[in-house]
Amino acid sequence: MSDPTFRQVRLGEALKRLRERAGLSQREAAYRLRYNYQKLSRIENGQLPEYHGMRAMLDLYGVLVSEEAPYIDMWERASERGWWHPYGLDDQGYISLEHDAIRVCAFQLGYIPGLLQTESYMRAVFLGWQTQHSRKWIENQIAIRTRRQERLVGTGSLEYHAVIVEAAFRHADRSQLLHINEMARLPNVKVQALLDTAGLHDGQNGSFTLLDFAYPGEMSVLYVEHPAGATHVEDVERVKASKLVFKHLSKLALTPDESVEWIGRLAAER
Missing domain, CATH: 3.30.870.10 (Endonuclease Chain A)
Structure with missing residues (x-):
């Protein structure tokens, strides 16, 4: 399994803060969510939870429906594939x-x-590096x-x-x-x-x-x-x-x- 992304780690930390604010230990929260204790630990360390599982956590931790939007946004960002992957x-x-x-x-x-x-400055920078790269690599870096x-x-x-x-x-x-x-x-x-x-x-x-x-x-x-x-x-x-x-x-x-x-x-x- 690959390491959690920055977004996934941030979501896990946010959920952990909510749990602690609610006064629940990790084991107590896992029990009430019908989760294995290790599963909740992995989520708080960056494993992406299922959408409905995250909503259940928000409910258990006392987050009002009107306050859910930032956490839903975090979950969506943690789930999406970045434009840089191609x-x-x-x-x-x-x-x-x-x-x-x-x-x-x-x-x-x-x-x-x-x-x-500018594009011409980018090209000059890449061409000036000690390590020589292919034309395709340089064009890729310019596009990024x-x-x-x-x-x-x-x-x-x-x-x-x-x-x-x-x-x-x-x-x-x-x-x-x-x-x-x-x-x-x-x-x-x-x-x-x-x-x-x-x-x-x-x-x-x-x-x-x-x-x-x-x-x-x-x-x-x-x-x-x-x-x-x-x-x-x-x-x-x-x-x-x-x-x-x-x-x-x-x-x-x-x-x-x-x-x-x-x-x-x-x-x-x-």
Whole structure:
């Protein structure tokens, strides 16, 4: 059996919180649901429950019909197959996290963030990697990144805030710079340039991304990529510390309006 997806784990945790709020032990709840104790344990650890079984849990835990919607939505999301599967990606990586997030804050040292990249910039990035990939692989990655960018427009748009270090703009051509400013005009997108004149800062430790979710409990995740892969952190205190760092970096950076002007001047020089 494959590991539970991020969505399934979140649903299991939400059901566990409801059980504890109702003052029921896992064994008591399992007995009243006519479940095997181990089955309820597996559900709370990320095994997807049957729909009617989940409704029975909500009823037992005292959730009113008028309060069920967020949990039904979580169950539906945990049940669906992500759009990224045909591209050969599973539910354990960053894309499934980003897809569910309502807010993303990204700090970038070396690259223009993926959600703001033009196709030509994407292609240059992939071709510049040490590991050589086939043309088909590159086109697949471009298609994935382009699909991700759809979340910035339309209904239910992702709230996106990017703080980008000056060095990351050096390899961006005029069309890429103008595209950043075009995206920055969207009401849900905020872009800030962090110039070298700001001096040394916490961001020198590396790029990172913070994702906020609308799940019951309003959880957040810290996502960090590294040469050997990537990791995501859910520990509340560590995520909180990272949010403070991002807030500090955004204060050191140019304001969004100043950033648009600075990027515009940079584009005019290219």
